[in-house]
Amino acid sequence: MGYQGRDVEVVALNDAQYLVAACDSCGAIGEKELDAVKVPWWVTGRMTARVALLEVLAVGAVPQMISIAIANEPLPAGEEIMKGVREELKAMNLLSLPTAVSTEKNMPTKQTGLGITVIGLCDQDKLRVGRAKPGHSLFCLGLPKVGTEAADPEDPDILQGIHLVQLLSIPGVYDIIPVGSQGIRGEAEALAQAVGARFREDTQCELYINKSAGPSTCLIFTAAEDIELGDFGKLPIHKIGRLEEDGGGGLPTENED
Structure with a gap:
């Protein structure tokens, strides 16, 4: 399943x-x-x-x-x-x-x-599998890091278990996916495909979403665009895009209008 x-x-x-x-x-x-x-x-x-x-x-x-x-x-x-x-x-x-x-x-x-x-x-x-729908926004919690970049388990820029537990308690958060070697884009596109949608990247996003996140140094999650997430301290949060209805043309190209 x-x-x-x-x-x-x-x-x-x-x-x-x-x-x-x-x-x-x-x-x-x-x-x-x-x-x-x-x-x-x-x-x-x-x-x-x-x-x-x-x-x-x-x-x-x-x-x-x-x-x-x-x-x-x-x-x-x-x-x-x-x-x-x-x-x-x-x-x-x-x-x-x-x-x-x-x-x-x-x-x-x-x-x-x-x-x-x-x-x-x-x-x-x-169970939080397949809850995402077209219209939901996608966010990234933490930064993608790999290799020696991810050598400090207490790095304030990377995801820890306490952050995930906090995210699980917030109403209006749907699918949550730790990011690994496929990178943010890979996980976002896989999620979109699994729920019959298309991932459209936010052109204002400053993250390099093709980069590997190594040992799950960040995660992506779906929620309404105006969701109130509370305080995650110094851990970075970025909006990376949104899910849209899949018109049958496959995955959109990067920064497609």
Whole structure:
């Protein structure tokens, strides 16, 4: 049932609940010899956990368990990665979440490899999938950053779990989608297509919406243009465009009138 091309899937358990699964992978980012981006392993663990947790929370689900597959030795890589995972769980008040962990104990490795899956439950009436409609505006919360730009989990310009929880509480916010490697444009166009609409970019938007957002350093959401969002502190908010009726001509070109 989930959006094609997204790292989240939604399956009906019964007439009242959905099972939600989200995953994220991270390769060559850490402290290993052949890692392309050098960051402390705890950053690798924290940011990868954040992505999977955000995906589950964004559709209105409550995380029930987390699985961490570490393609490296238990010490020191595994231990340091898990420190970051636990830090992110603590920041989201999910430190008691049941956790399954596996590490590589047979082969030596020269590159960091990590996969994290989060499983959640969602009541049928709380599911935030496909609520967007033509006429809704699209906004971006946070800035797209990737690689070493995203090496600080506390960067005031990037999305954190507390921001998503705050957004979920605002009436009039519909679909919420964390942005990753497809970039803002890719996610906006995928959302538009999923609800039978077209994405029209706001020509006044200052963001480079084709850029990868790495470990979900920002999200997009749909709402009425005049929505009151409240205070998100220093976290940037931009209007990126709107959804329009799809007249059958496919996706609009950039800055189409």
